[in-house]
Amino acid sequence: MNLLSRQTGGREQASNSLPQLPQIRRPRLHFGRCVLAKTAVFRDWPGSCSFPDMLKKALRLFVIKTRLEAWAIIYALATGAVARGFHYLDQYPGSGGWLLFAACTGAVFMAGAKILDATGGPRHRQSTLRRMVARAKA
Numbered sequence: 001m002n003l004l005s006r007q008t009g010g011r012e013q014a015s016n017s018l019p020q021l022p023q024i025r026r027p028r029l030h031f032g033r034c035v036l037a038k039t040a041v042f043r044d045w046p047g048s049c050s051f052p053d054m055l056k057k058a059l060r061l062f063v064i065k066t067r068l069e070a071w072a073i074i075y076a077l078a079t080g081a082v083a084r085g086f087h088y089l090d091q092y093p094g095s096g097g098w099l100l101f102a103a104c105t106g107a108v109f110m111a112g113a114k115i116l117d118a119t120g121g122p123r124h125r126q127s128t129l130r131r132m133v134a135r136a137k138a
Contacts, residue, residue, distance in 0.1 A: 070119045074112040081108045 064070050085101035092100060117128070 015051045064115065064119055067119050069111075074108065074115060077111060078105070081105050087119045103115070 065072060081104040085104040088100035088104070089097040091097065120128075
């Protein structure tokens with residue numbers, strides 16, 4: 001005996017006598033490339049307002065484009081590293097604290113060099129790459 005027959009006292013009802021729910025057509029979010037050319041389907045927005053394009057625009061904010069931005073980021077890293085180093089000096093007095101302080105600031109030097117190398121001009125990067133390849137072959 002199934003649940004329907006228990007509720008109806010043993011007699012089976014035909015499935016077509018059950019009330020039918022209305023079919024509601026809901027708009028779907030489409031993020032495919034074919035839809036992006038026209039609109040973001042559900043609100044008639046331009047294609048540039050769709051999720052992938054907005055994600056690209058948001059991620060573009062985190063790209064370091066100029067040397068000025070690189071220096072600003074290095075300054076912020078250095079400020080944080082020195083603050084952390086002072087906390088280490090408070091927690092670990094003596095040479096242990098000073099070693100941790102040096103490690104914090106040393107990490108900024110290494111990261112800053114990498115950031116500045118990445119934001120150099122394209123000619124600089126190509127010449128550096130040629131120099132590295134020449135050293136590797138020698």
